[in-house]
Amino acid sequence: MATWTITGGGNTGHSADGKKVRVISEIVDMSKFTISTNDVIQVIELPANSLVLYAGLDVLTADGAGNSGTLSLGDGADVDRYVSASTATAGMEVTRARAGDSSLGTTSVGYAYYAAADTIDLVNATGTMDCKLRVFAVVADCDGLGDNEGQNVTFSS
Numbered sequence: 001m002a003t004w005t006i007t008g009g010g011n012t013g014h015s016a017d018g019k020k021v022r023v024i025s026e027i028v029d030m031s032k033f034t035i036s037t038n039d040v041i042q043v044i045e046l047p048a049n050s051l052v053l054y055a056g057l058d059v060l061t062a063d064g065a066g067n068s069g070t071l072s073l074g075d076g077a078d079v080d081r082y083v084s085a086s087t088a089t090a091g092m093e094v095t096r097a098r099a100g101d102s103s104l105g106t107t108s109v110g111y112a113y114y115a116a117a118d119t120i121d122l123v124n125a126t127g128t129m130d131c132k133l134r135v136f137a138v139v140a141d142c143d144g145l146g147d148n149e150g151q152n153v154t155f156s157s
Contacts (some may be wrong), residue, residue: 002157014138020139020146021053027060028122031130040079042119043135049143050114055082057122061132069126073135079123081112113138 026043035041046052055073063069073083119138 002153004157007154007156008146013143015072019143021138021140022074023136023138025134027132027134029061029132030063031061031132035124036130037110037124037127038125039061041122041124044120044137046114046137047140047141047143048115049141050118051140052056052112052120053138054110055135055137057083057086058086058136059131060134062110063129063131065128065130067087069129069131070122070123071129071133072125073120074123075112075114075118075121078112081119082110082120082137085125088129088133123149135153 014039015095024044028041028043044055057073058070069088071083071088072080076079120135122135
């Protein structure tokens with residue numbers, strides 16, 4: 001059995017052409033507009049070929065509207081892909097566990113690949129809310145990483 005050694009990948013072992021991973025964050029202050037039951041707020045725009053590694057919300061100011069509001073964070077295909085029915089209490093940061101996590105079994109999801117442009121959406125399950133929160137996502141750019149690429153390193157045994 002031979003070991004094939006890679007060369008030409010760059011100074012740190014990663015290609016200089018490697019894509020970036022970014023944390024995207026948006027503040028949503030519901031005291032600035034009126035939100036109703038089942039309203040959807042498109043918070044973060046995702047370009048095609050994005051891999052969301054993790055997403056969640058951090059409640060900066062608790063809801064004071066008195067509706068016992070819950071929020072979910074997801075997308076058009078799964079409204080609670082990242083956060084499911086979270087009560088808007090200050091200081092709380094909630095995200096779904098990875099699939100197979102013992103706390104949620106095998107049905108939990110904490111990541112998604114988007115072949116087409118999409119948005120990460122905040123869904124209000126109750127009446128008017130006035131909380132302020134930060135929605136965040138760790139997003140990897142996978143654009144241009146396809147079948148048309150050529151090999152840009154060499155292998156030798």
